[in-house]
Amino acid sequence: MSPAGERADGRGPARLELDGVVVDFGGVRAVAGAGLVAEPGAIVGLIGPNGSGKTTMLDVVSGLVTPAEGSVRLDGVSLVEYLPEERSALGLVRSFQDCRLFPELTVEEVLLLTLDAGRPVGVVSTTLQAPWARRSERSKRRAVDEVVGSFGIDRFRRHQIAHLSTGTRRVVDLASVVLARPRLLLLDEPTAGIAQREAEAFVPLLRRLHELADTTIVLVEHDVPLVFALCTHVVMMETGSVVSSGTPDQVAADPRALAAYLGASAEALAVSGAPVPGAGGTGSRSSPDRP
Amino acid sequence: MSIPSFVLVQGVVTGLGYGLLAMGLVLIYKTNRILNFAQGQLGVVAAVFLVKCFYDFGFNYWFSLVLALAMAAGVGALSELLLRRLANRPRVLVMVATIGLSQVLFVFTALPFIRPKNLYKPFPVPFDVSFHIGTYTFTPAEVMTLVVAPLVAIGLAALVKWSTWGLSMRAMAENRDSARLSGVWTRRTSTMAWTVAGVLSAFTAILTSPGQTSSLTEVLSPELLLLALAAAMVGAMTSLTAAFVAAIGVGVVQEILIWNLSSTAQVDLVLFGIVMVVLLVRVAALQTGNRREERSSWLEGTRTRLRTQGALRRRVGSTGVWVALVVAALAPLVLSTGRTYLLSQICIYAVIALSMTVLTGWAGQVSLGQFGLVAVGALLAAHLGTRLPLVVLLPLAGVVTAVVAVLIGLPALRVRGLYLAVSTLAFNLWFMGSVLGTTCWDVPLVHRRLCTGLPNPQSTLLARPSLFGLSLGSERAFAWFSLGILVLSLLMVRLWRDRGVARRLMAVRDNETGAGAMGIPLARTKLLAFALSGFIAGYAGVCLAFATERISTATFDPTYSVLVVSMVVIGGLGDIDGAVLGAIYLVGLPAMFGTTSTIQFLTSGLGLLVFILYLPGGLAELLHRLADVVTLSLERLGGHGADPPSDTPVEAVTPQVVG
Numbered sequence: 001m002s003p004a005g006e007r008a009d010g011r012g013p014a015r016l017e018l019d020g021v022v023v024d025f026g027g028v029r030a031v032a033g034a035g036l037v038a039e040p041g042a043i044v045g046l047i048g049p050n051g052s053g054k055t056t057m058l059d060v061v062s063g064l065v066t067p068a069e070g071s072v073r074l075d076g077v078s079l080v081e082y083l084p085e086e087r088s089a090l091g092l093v094r095s096f097q098d099c100r101l102f103p104e105l106t107v108e109e110v111l112l113l114t115l116d117a118g119r120p121v122g123v124v125s126t127t128l129q130a131p132w133a134r135r136s137e138r139s140k141r142r143a144v145d146e147v148v149g150s151f152g153i154d155r156f157r158r159h160q161i162a163h164l165s166t167g168t169r170r171v172v173d174l175a176s177v178v179l180a181r182p183r184l185l186l187l188d189e190p191t192a193g194i195a196q197r198e199a200e201a202f203v204p205l206l207r208r209l210h211e212l213a214d215t216t217i218v219l220v221e222h223d224v225p226l227v228f229a230l231c232t233h234v235v236m237m238e239t240g241s242v243v244s245s246g247t248p249d250q251v252a253a254d255p256r257a258l259a260a261y262l263g264a265s266a267e268a269l270a271v272s273g274a275p276v277p278g279a280g281g282t283g284s285r286s287s288p289d290r291p
Numbered sequence: 292m293s294i295p296s297f298v299l300v301q302g303v304v305t306g307l308g309y310g311l312l313a314m315g316l317v318l319i320y321k322t323n324r325i326l327n328f329a330q331g332q333l334g335v336v337a338a339v340f341l342v343k344c345f346y347d348f349g350f351n352y353w354f355s356l357v358l359a360l361a362m363a364a365g366v367g368a369l370s371e372l373l374l375r376r377l378a379n380r381p382r383v384l385v386m387v388a389t390i391g392l393s394q395v396l397f398v399f400t401a402l403p404f405i406r407p408k409n410l411y412k413p414f415p416v417p418f419d420v421s422f423h424i425g426t427y428t429f430t431p432a433e434v435m436t437l438v439v440a441p442l443v444a445i446g447l448a449a450l451v452k453w454s455t456w457g458l459s460m461r462a463m464a465e466n467r468d469s470a471r472l473s474g475v476w477t478r479r480t481s482t483m484a485w486t487v488a489g490v491l492s493a494f495t496a497i498l499t500s501p502g503q504t505s506s507l508t509e510v511l512s513p514e515l516l517l518l519a520l521a522a523a524m525v526g527a528m529t530s531l532t533a534a535f536v537a538a539i540g541v542g543v544v545q546e547i548l549i550w551n552l553s554s555t556a557q558v559d560l561v562l563f564g565i566v567m568v569v570l571l572v573r574v575a576a577l578q579t580g581n582r583r584e585e586r587s588s589w590l591e592g593t594r595t596r597l598r599t600q601g602a603l604r605r606r607v608g609s610t611g612v613w614v615a616l617v618v619a620a621l622a623p624l625v626l627s628t629g630r631t632y633l634l635s636q637i638c639i640y641a642v643i644a645l646s647m648t649v650l651t652g653w654a655g656q657v658s659l660g661q662f663g664l665v666a667v668g669a670l671l672a673a674h675l676g677t678r679l680p681l682v683v684l685l686p687l688a689g690v691v692t693a694v695v696a697v698l699i700g701l702p703a704l705r706v707r708g709l710y711l712a713v714s715t716l717a718f719n720l721w722f723m724g725s726v727l728g729t730t731c732w733d734v735p736l737v738h739r740r741l742c743t744g745l746p747n748p749q750s751t752l753l754a755r756p757s758l759f760g761l762s763l764g765s766e767r768a769f770a771w772f773s774l775g776i777l778v779l780s781l782l783m784v785r786l787w788r789d790r791g792v793a794r795r796l797m798a799v800r801d802n803e804t805g806a807g808a809m810g811i812p813l814a815r816t817k818l819l820a821f822a823l824s825g826f827i828a829g830y831a832g833v834c835l836a837f838a839t840e841r842i843s844t845a846t847f848d849p850t851y852s853v854l855v856v857s858m859v860v861i862g863g864l865g866d867i868d869g870a871v872l873g874a875i876y877l878v879g880l881p882a883m884f885g886t887t888s889t890i891q892f893l894t895s896g897l898g899l900l901v902f903i904l905y906l907p908g909g910l911a912e913l914l915h916r917l918a919d920v921v922t923l924s925l926e927r928l929g930g931h932g933a934d935p936p937s938d939t940p941v942e943a944v945t946p947q948v949v950g
Contacts, residue, residue, distance in 0.1 A: 088810060094808075102797065102798050102801040102802045102805065102806075103801055103802075104797055104800075104801050105794060105797055105798060105801070109794040109797075110798075112791065112794060113794050113795065113798050113806075113809060113811070114809060116791055116794070116795060116811065117809045117810030117811055118810065121790075121791060123787070123792050123819060123823065126786060126787065126790050126791060126792055127783055127786060127787070129786065133790070137790050137791060140791075180809075
């Protein structure tokens, strides 16, 4: 069974290295020789206009898309030969936008479910209440107690997912990510489709996630101020290539990045060092669509 | 195999009847995405009314026919108005609602202004034409079918192809939301579809009723429905023409089989084989056409929000359970023998309903063949009852039935939802007719005789065994035994719900992709639902066989499977307590308040509709609300906002938690 639920080897966050990745969709070159490095424990933000190949990069890492050329390495091991299912066994977890959640289950059940995959208990042992089944369920509940407390969703524990707001659902999704104990976490637009007010709460929340899960994070996000506030490293993409890469300050100062993307919205630059809640967010959020 | 030409013509006549039925099923499925179990019954009211007009009022046949068809149209339209309220509910609930509807319509046929004074007069036919092929004489009714049914089919096809309504309907079938946005009045279109379906159904009843004296009021037997459904599935539930042609094919094949094979069991065997092959072959087409609808949550909104919780609520719940248990345990001491027998029946039906809760409520797979699984257990009891002690027989039956259930569930890995209803129904009919009904059969190649069926298909006697040396012969002892089995089953199912099994099943039901991404093994989890359900149904079958002491093939009729589906819906789909409440309601109440079948049908049919319309959470929701009220008033009385420290550890099974 996959050890996805428990970091069995006890190793810390993983190092991800992509180099010269080329992806073709029919005649369209979605990614043209892009590369990035995520050091262990880093939070790497991928930004860029629509269609610049950000999500495709995540697909390459999680194995949904096979690159035509280039290498993908996790701690120096090439991932190209691994199926998506096998990658999850290496501690690679991807959070899709909301699609992992289950309308009829309660928050508690969803979180327990995350742990079920890693530590399955057979139905016979459950029925007979074998000691290991009891132990496993108890430890799962303890882990859920912990994560529910640290994400502040204790009062939603017994609510059905269907009755939660999109923002709360996203928090539950993040909590279940923590329980999956990733070594490398891929987040695809964690704030998409949620209210601005809730989106602002995401910076501390994602920091908390990073701290609790002790993992490397690669995230794709349209909310530029959020990326600049949160990430230790920013990668800027345009039409399938990396145009700028470095610390948030470096990227913000890079004239190529300005030309490619940020130039259109001066306020996005202004808030890059210290995000102003509300004011900067709205302006920059719309900017990718109107470069 | 010989095929005289009159058998072929006979087959066409039979097939035309199926064809009209199949077209009605397709029509409703296209517009509303539901399997209409009332399709046969919609027109029966009108057919009975035709007899009334013809004989009692003395109208001329054609005038009576017009009145009857008008009535059928009205019945169809009214049915749609009723079911419209369920537009946003899970499809499985609407399907069960049509079962309720058909039972209510059945009651309609007994109303004084519809029911003819003399039921035994021959069904009227407008002309007296007959012809011979070989030695067989075709009756006027058969001649009428040969003429009228194709005309009706062509008329409908033309209507769908060229009328505005037909266009709207086809648009709705493609994409309901887009159709609405482009200005299609989906409600009006759907009402129209039901109206047409009612008229079609009336034609079916009017054409097939002459010559049959007994089945005037109940046209849609499960067998007939299954064959019509199989035909409809050839057309992927969307093509009217394919369904009609396929239905004629089914009719011809059936008549040829009946002519050539000696027993109905063999005919059934071949027919259901064909149904299964059709299902498996057409899976791909069925899936692509209906992906969006099948993906929607089965039970969205049926689970109620938790109002009160905490230790006090738990205590109220467990007190309720204990009181119910003590009452049930003491009841056999005071009840009459008949009532004690009823208590065992309720317990056993509740266990069977629990097997349904696991499969339909949690895993979202609809089974209309649960009594086929029960029959597996009962058959084992009939063969091994005297040889094995009961404590061995019960788990053995459970395991064997679980294996059978997994085999039936294999198509579920590819098909979803309603299609499984058809294959399980086919299994139920096949197991009842062919396996139970054939006492012994010759194995073709090795020339040995295997006796696997019921020793006597009409009536097999079973002697009740003893348990740990205690005889279960008396009704009182058996009632306690059944109650014990129910309590053990409840404990087991509750463990499954609270300790991880249920959440996996529900996760796969609600979001297959998501569950897969989490690392939940999809195929194994789906089959697990069947295995668990089969396990429960298997030992319940042993209990049922010993409870009734005399079993026959009819004991396992699919109508009982349908009854169990109604039970879990009335009780509250997916709710453990609901299964028990449903069994009490559907087995207990009719037995106590009326022995006539009309009253039974009325209780269940009307009850079903009322529950589905006004109480989506079922009886269980009522019970939980009651517990909420008690908890709240106790809190107010006690005046303590905070819960007293719980004396039960958190790990303990928490009874009565909503959903």
